Amino acid sequence: EKSKVTSPGGPEERRLREELVRRARQLYDRGLIAGVDGNLTARFGTRWLLATPSGLPKNEMEPDDLVLLDMGTGVRTAGQYPSEPRVARARRGRIPSSELSMHLTVYAERSDVRAVVHAHPPTAVGLTLSAEKVHLDICPEAVVFLGDVAFAPYATPGTDDLSDSLKPFIQRSNTLLLTRHGAVTAGDTLAIAHQRMESLEHIAKIYVAARQLGPVTPLPEAEQD
Numbered sequence: 001e002k003s004k005v006t007s008p009g010g011p012e013e014r015r016l017r018e019e020l021v022r023r024a025r026q027l028y029d030r031g032l033i034a035g036v037d038g039n040l041t042a043r044f045g046t047r048w049l050l051a052t053p054s055g056l057p058k059n060e061m062e063p064d065d066l067v068l069l070d071m072g073t074g075v076r077t078a079g080q081y082p083s084e085p086r087v088a089r090a091r092r093g094r095i096p097s098s099e100l101s102m103h104l105t106v107y108a109e110r111s112d113v114r115a116v117v118h119a120h121p122p123t124a125v126g127l128t129l130s131a132e133k134v135h136l137d138i139c140p141e142a143v144v145f146l147g148d149v150a151f152a153p154y155a156t157p158g159t160d161d162l163s164d165s166l167k168p169f170i171q172r173s174n175t176l177l178l179t180r181h182g183a184v185t186a187g188d189t190l191a192i193a194h195q196r197m198e199s200l201e202h203i204a205k206i207y208v209a210a211r212q213l214g215p216v217t218p219l220p221e222a223e224q225d
Contacts, residue, residue: 008068008088012044016190017063020050023117023194024058032119032201033058038182039097042115042190043107047071049085051103053094067096098158105163106186109170115190120182121201123208128179134207137218142203146175146196154179175200 020040027033027040038058041051049069052058056065068089085104087096103116127134128151136142136149150169155161155178166184169176175196176184183200187193210216218224 008048008070013048013050013068014063016042016044016050017066019190020052020066021061021063023190024052024061026194027117027119027197028057028059030198030201032121032197034120038117038119039099039103040115040117040190040194041100041103044114048088049103049107051096051100053090054097056094065091065094067094069096099162101160101163102166102184105166106170106184109167110186112188113174113186114188115186115193117185117190117193117197118182119197121197121204124177124183124200124204125181127204127207128177128181135216135218136200136203136207137224138207138210138216139203139219140223141199143219143224145199146203148173148175149200150176152176152178154181157181 020042024033024038024040027038032038036055036057039052041049043049047070049071051067051069052061053065053067067087069085070088071085099118102118106113106116127136134151136146142149150173152165152169155165162178162181165178166176170186174186174193177200178184183197185193185196185200187196207216
């Protein structure tokens with residue numbers, strides 16, 4: 001990759017580093033993550049991926065803390081990226097999150113996705129613990145912006161089982177709730193992936209408020225169409 005736009009060290013990488021830090025701090029400030037929770041990634045070019053590091057609170061992160069990964073030019077069977085992408089550049093002691101494989105699964109399944117956000121929005125995660133079936137297609141904003149919100153079954157964080165739990169849903173959904181764990185949102189830009197995470201928690205709060213008053217019904221199908 002010789003293009004100044006898509007090569008590492010260029011202006012696109014710097015812009016993405018600054019935006020990833022800004023978005024991560026917004027997630028922290030708005031209570032969608034706590035402590036060292038959550039992780040964000042963004043692609044640029046055809047082979048480069050920036051990832052938030054493991055074990056660092058997002059409100060303390062600086063642009064140079066992000067890990068640059070070289071995904072390589074080849075792919076494995078089923079369109080998956082290499083399971084162990086090469087670290088191209090990182091500060092001493094900085095390594096990608098143990099949940100990087102979850103991000104790689106999304107990118108492998110969806111060539112249109114350029115950014116993935118994983119957070120622990122408390123109200124939305126709380127809905128995964130409900131014994132009743134929850135549908136979040138309750139208002140126009142949810143239908144248009146979030147689309148089909150998928151509920152993935154529980155899997156141990158940091159394992160291949162967690163990545164595998166996304167595969168049945170990621171082709172049809174940009175917004176996934178991970179039972180007893182968190183949420184994953186995807187987008188063709190980092191801004192969109194981040195906004196979907198904020199909207200997910202906002203819609204979940206509306207659902208809980210309405211549920212306290214009685215049953216909650218989805219937006220009529222004609223309106224959804």
